[in-house]
Amino acid sequence: MRVLLTRPQAQTEELGAVLKRQGIEWLGEPLLRIVPVSWSPDVLAGRQALMLTSANAAREFLRIHGVRRDMPIYAVGPDTAAPLLAEGFSNVQAADGTAVSLIGYVRRHAAPHAGPLLYLSGLNITLDLAASLAPAGLAADHVVVYRAFAAERLSMKVRRELSQERVNAAVFLSARTAAIFCSLVIASGIVSACACMTAVAISAKVAEALRPAGFGQVVVSKTPSIDGIVDAVLHVAAGMPKVRREG
Numbered sequence: 001m002r003v004l005l006t007r008p009q010a011q012t013e014e015l016g017a018v019l020k021r022q023g024i025e026w027l028g029e030p031l032l033r034i035v036p037v038s039w040s041p042d043v044l045a046g047r048q049a050l051m052l053t054s055a056n057a058a059r060e061f062l063r064i065h066g067v068r069r070d071m072p073i074y075a076v077g078p079d080t081a082a083p084l085l086a087e088g089f090s091n092v093q094a095a096d097g098t099a100v101s102l103i104g105y106v107r108r109h110a111a112p113h114a115g116p117l118l119y120l121s122g123l124n125i126t127l128d129l130a131a132s133l134a135p136a137g138l139a140a141d142h143v144v145v146y147r148a149f150a151a152e153r154l155s156m157k158v159r160r161e162l163s164q165e166r167v168n169a170a171v172f173l174s175a176r177t178a179a180i181f182c183s184l185v186i187a188s189g190i191v192s193a194c195a196c197m198t199a200v201a202i203s204a205k206v207a208e209a210l211r212p213a214g215f216g217q218v219v220v221s222k223t224p225s226i227d228g229i230v231d232a233v234l235h236v237a238a239g240m241p242k243v244r245r246e247g
Contacts, residue, residue, distance in 0.1 A: 004170040048115035060145040097224030112137035178209035
């Protein structure tokens with residue numbers, strides 16, 4: 001089985017390595033390019049806790065030196081928490097993998113009078129955590145620490161591999177990436193190739209964003225996590241014939 005991975009470069013390589021160990025061949029096509037945004041670590045002072053909704057935000061946070069390793073951090077899920085735990089942060093709590101679950105978790109565990117929270121994220125967000133927490137009396141500030149630029153076209157290699165049906169499945173971990181992929185395959189004139197492929201989506205929201213591509217099958221991960229994605233890919237692989245080789 002051959003799978004197309006669409007995450008930013010670093011995350012594509014990490015996921016690809018995991019899939020390779022499971023015997024899955026992968027082809028990388030990062031549809032988002034992550035560019036750090038300058039921000040001052042002074043904004044961390046006096047915070048009750050930090051909130052992170054992506055591994056990219058966690059990586060940008062880890063660029064800051066001298067941060068207390070016991071700083072309270074609320075992560076959207078285990079995948080976002082992982083790089084922080086690996087760097088020795090001892091007070092990291094993870095929600096269930098969605099922004100909604102993180103909001104609920106913070107509401108249950110943060111104290112309105114313990115000081116303001118800080119939300120670090122990319123420029124493009126689907127849910128404003130600060131605004132969502134305000135009704136619970138929790139003050140939060142939002143700081144952008146990176147921008148994610150969309151790919152303008154598919155690479156020649158990927159266009160060729162898709163058009164010649166040499167890819168069995170494609171993996172999507174965000175609605176934005178899913179939408180970018182749909183627009184690019186349509187613009188490239190190869191959207192019909194998706195009818196022969198399976199899309200693996202991390203959530204129902206991401207699956208919905210894939211509708212314009214007309215995938216033959218869309219499989220939604222049982223959990224919004226990398227482990228859930230890997231399990232879904234392996235499930236798809238178990239029921240698929242080997243990829244066709246020509247040329």
